[in-house]
Amino acid sequence: MLGSVYTKTLRDLRKGFIGWTIGTVALVGFVVVLWPTIRDMDMSVLDEYPAELRELFSFDAINTGPGYLNSQLFTSMLPIMFIIYGVGAGARLLAREEDAGTLDVLLSTPLSRTRLMVDKAAAAATGLLGLGLVVFVSTWAMAAPAEMGVSARYTAGASLAMVLLGLLYGAIAYSVTAATGKRSVAIAISVSLAVAGYVFYLMAALVDALESWNWITPFHHALGVGPAIDASAGIPLGYLWLAIATVMVVALVRPIFHRRDLGL
Amino acid sequence: MNEAPAVLIDRITKHYGATIAVDDVSLSVPRGVVFGYLGPNGAGKTTTIRILLGLLAPTGGRAELLGFDSWSQREQAHRSVGYLPGDFTAYANLTTAEYVRYLGNLRGGVDRSYVGELAERLDLRMDVRFGTLSHGNRQKVGIIQAFMHRPGLLILDEPTSGLDPLIQQEFLTLVRETRDSGRTVFMSSHVLSEVEDSADIVGMLSAGKLLLEKRVDSLKDLTVHHMTLTFERRPPLEILQRAAGVRDVVLDDSRVRLTVEGSTKELLAVAAPFGIESLTSVEPDLEAIFLGLYRPEVR
Numbered sequence: 144m145l146g147s148v149y150t151k152t153l154r155d156l157r158k159g160f161i162g163w164t165i166g167t168v169a170l171v172g173f174v175v176v177l178w179p180t181i182r183d184m185d186m187s188v189l190d191e192y193p194a195e196l197r198e199l200f201s202f203d204a205i206n207t208g209p210g211y212l213n214s215q216l217f218t219s220m221l222p223i224m225f226i227i228y229g230v231g232a233g234a235r236l237l238a239r240e241e242d243a244g245t246l247d248v249l250l251s252t253p254l255s256r257t258r259l260m261v262d263k264a265a266a267a268a269t270g271l272l273g274l275g276l277v278v279f280v281s282t283w284a285m286a287a288p289a290e291m292g293v294s295a296r297y298t299a300g301a302s303l304a305m306v307l308l309g310l311l312y313g314a315i316a317y318s319v320t321a322a323t324g325k326r327s328v329a330i331a332i333s334v335s336l337a338v339a340g341y342v343f344y345l346m347a348a349l350v351d352a353l354e355s356w357n358w359i360t361p362f363h364h365a366l367g368v369g370p371a372i373d374a375s376a377g378i379p380l381g382y383l384w385l386a387i388a389t390v391m392v393v394a395l396v397r398p399i400f401h402r403r404d405l406g407l
Numbered sequence: 408m409n410e411a412p413a414v415l416i417d418r419i420t421k422h423y424g425a426t427i428a429v430d431d432v433s434l435s436v437p438r439g440v441v442f443g444y445l446g447p448n449g450a451g452k453t454t455t456i457r458i459l460l461g462l463l464a465p466t467g468g469r470a471e472l473l474g475f476d477s478w479s480q481r482e483q484a485h486r487s488v489g490y491l492p493g494d495f496t497a498y499a500n501l502t503t504a505e506y507v508r509y510l511g512n513l514r515g516g517v518d519r520s521y522v523g524e525l526a527e528r529l530d531l532r533m534d535v536r537f538g539t540l541s542h543g544n545r546q547k548v549g550i551i552q553a554f555m556h557r558p559g560l561l562i563l564d565e566p567t568s569g570l571d572p573l574i575q576q577e578f579l580t581l582v583r584e585t586r587d588s589g590r591t592v593f594m595s596s597h598v599l600s601e602v603e604d605s606a607d608i609v610g611m612l613s614a615g616k617l618l619l620e621k622r623v624d625s626l627k628d629l630t631v632h633h634m635t636l637t638f639e640r641r642p643p644l645e646i647l648q649r650a651a652g653v654r655d656v657v658l659d660d661s662r663v664r665l666t667v668e669g670s671t672k673e674l675l676a677v678a679a680p681f682g683i684e685s686l687t688s689v690e691p692d693l694e695a696i697f698l699g700l701y702r703p704e705v706r
Contacts, residue, residue: 145509244496248552251460251490252513253482404463 148249148259152236152266163228163274168281170224174215175285182206195348208291212282217301218366221278225305226337228274229313232267234329238320241406256401260321264393267313275306300379304365307385311361312337314389318396322403361385411474413438413560413591414459418468421454421615428454430615431468436593436608438559441586443602443623444595446612452595453493455612456564459593460490473560486514489556493564493595495549499538503548506537510552517556525551528577542569550578554585561585563594567601579605599630632667633689634674639682650674 144154189202197203200218204210237260240246250256279302286293312333319329340360344367347357357363364381414436421429429451436442446452457463459470461481470477475484497506503526511517526533531547540548546569553561561582567575582592582605596602602609603623610620638661648656652668667674671688 145505146512148513151509244492244494245498247457247460247462247492248490248495248497248510248549249513250462251485251488252510253485254513255482402464406457406462 148254148262149266152263153269155236156232156266156270160270160273163224164277167221167224167274167277170220171216171278171281172285174212175282175289175291177215178208178211178289178291181211193349199345199348208286208289208293209297212286212291212293212301216282217305221305222308222362222366225271225274225309226312229267229271229309229311230316230330230333230337232270233313233315233317233333234320234326236263236267236320237317238324238326238329241320241324242326244406247406250405257397260393260397260400264314264317267317268310271306271309271313274309275302278302278305303382307382307389308361308365311385311389311392314392318392321396321400324403324405358384361388411471412436413440413473414442414562414593415471416455416459416468417470419455419458419465419470420467421451421458421463422466427615429458429465432612432615432617433468434610434617434620436591438591439586439589440607441582441592441594441605443606443609444593444612445599445602445609446595446597448597450597450612451615452597452612453564456493456562456593456595459562460488461485472562487559489553489558489561491549491553491561491563491566493568495546497537497545497548497552500536502534502536503531503540503551504533506548507533507552507555511555514556521557522551522555525554525581528581529574543571543574546570547574550581554581557590559590561590561592561594563592565596566594567596567598575601630669632671634665634667634671635687636663636665636678637661637684637686638663638678639684642678642681646677647674650677 144150186202186205189197189205192202200214202210202214205214237246240249249259279298282293282302283295283298286298315336316329316333319332320326323329340362343353343360344357344362347353347360347363357367364379364384367381412435414434416432416434419429419432420427432451432455444452444455454463458465459472459477461477461484464478472484473487475481477484497503501509507517507522511519511522523533526547529547529550531544531551535544537545537548546566550563550566553563553566567578570578579601582594585592586605586607594602594606606623608620608622611618641658641661642663644656644658644663647653647663647665650667651673652670653674654666654668656663656665665674675683
């Protein structure tokens with residue numbers, strides 16, 4: 144595990160990942176266990192909500208397996224968890240080495256700054272993909288016996304949307320630390336952007352004037368066209384939007400990291 | 408390329424806002440020497456060194472390590488450079504063996520048996536986590552990682568900090584061996600004595616400016632000693648005063664206090680017949696040396 148910065152960083156993420164896995168599996172299990180109760184409940188009380196909100200949280204479909212999982216997992220708890228994981232790793236991986244002073248020796252080897260940045264980012268992305276795999280496997284494994292009518296394709300698409308959200312906001316946090324070295328600034332900026340993105344996503348659903356602007360928020364691409372779509376569609380273009388945005392955020396900041404004074 | 412000096416600093420300046428940390432410093436360190444980079448704390452030594460390593464961009468000027476530009480060709484330069492930062496630290500959860508293996512993998516071509524030899528010479532166990540090591544032992548880890556790939560140029564920022572005297576001697580022996588094998592050591596210090604014994608050339612930095620660059624043997628003649636001598640028989644003061652470099656002689660009962668600029672050889676020769684019971688000599692700090700050095704010019 145000490146062969147490269149990538150593997151060393153994976154090693155550093157290992158312990159935390161075990162905790163996140165346990166938490167994620169527990170959450171999925173808890174939601175699935177409640178499914179039979181929800182399925183048989185009278186949902187007429189939800190009719191009181193505005194139509195836009197019902198659509199947003201799949202309330203109308205809450206008696207169906209995918210609708211239930213959408214409202215309870217894929218548009219609520221899981222995006223938050225993936226964003227926290229991504230921002231946490233993104234803000235930490237470079238900045239901790241710079242704060243502690245271990246970066247100086249690391250960069251006194253023939254390792255280039257770009258390679259360092261790519262390796263650390265790849266390790267964080269691997270962590271998020273791993274967590275996405277945990278969501279996919281646990282949801283699929285638990286939903287099938289509970290007869291929720293959830294396809295593997297739906298579960299994979301929804302899990303991927305979580306990973307992409309975590310990647311984008313993690314990349315924002317990572318880029319801010321690469322540009323400034325300041326972990327607190329990175330967390331503040333990326334969390335603010337996440338909250339703003341989510342609020343805008345809700346507003347755009349409720350206010351007609353904003354609807355044509357909803358492409359601007361990542362949540363639209365991850366949740367609006369992601370988990371909620373029916374299983375027959377291909378890979379949504381929104382996913383591509385998220386992936387490209389993520390790569391661009393990191394690529395844009397690379398030249399800044401390349402020429403910045405380190406360890407100040 | 409091989410003819411390039413080990414370190415070439417060409418009019419380097421570094422500003423932090425209004426603060427000038429390094430002010431127009433130029434120097435050239437030939438290969439195969441030990442260079443002592445001296446100066447009081449805060450003089451700009453660490454800033455210069457971090458510019459050499461490509462961690463900081465100079466505000467003006469440029470530097471080369473072994474012929475490679477320290478900024479635009481830093482990866483090439485680093486292949487042949489070993490670096491010990493002033494506030495060296497490693498990963499708390501890794502043992503020395505793991506840490507050294509990690510850096511070795513990033514560098515490639517590290518001779519494991521040499522790592523073991525270094526650890527033995529510095530008396531360091533390799534299987535202890537860095538987080539549990541004492542300050543002195545942490546510094547040893549830093550020394551090992553800097554030397555382990557037998558680099559052509561070693562850049563060491565206050566390397567003896569925290570080492571006990573015995574290990575310090577072993578370290579200085581290591582430095583001399585490195586020099587004798589034709590490689591170059593660039594080390595900073597705020598203590599003259601530790602550099603005096605091993606360095607061939609010193610540069611003195613004060614408030615960001617390079618005050619002088621000299622061979623150590625010529626520097627020794629310029630140092631100032633404040634001495635107190637206690638005699639069996641009181642010597643005539645004129646005899647002491649006439650010895651080379653002696654000034655400010657004060658008689659205090661059977662004790663004589665005086666100041667010597669440069670070598671104390673002649674003073675001790677004329678004083679010896681009077682029976683020196685005891686002798687103390689306060690080693691001047693760097694500021695005092697600067698003052699001693701610059702007094703003639705100021706006058």
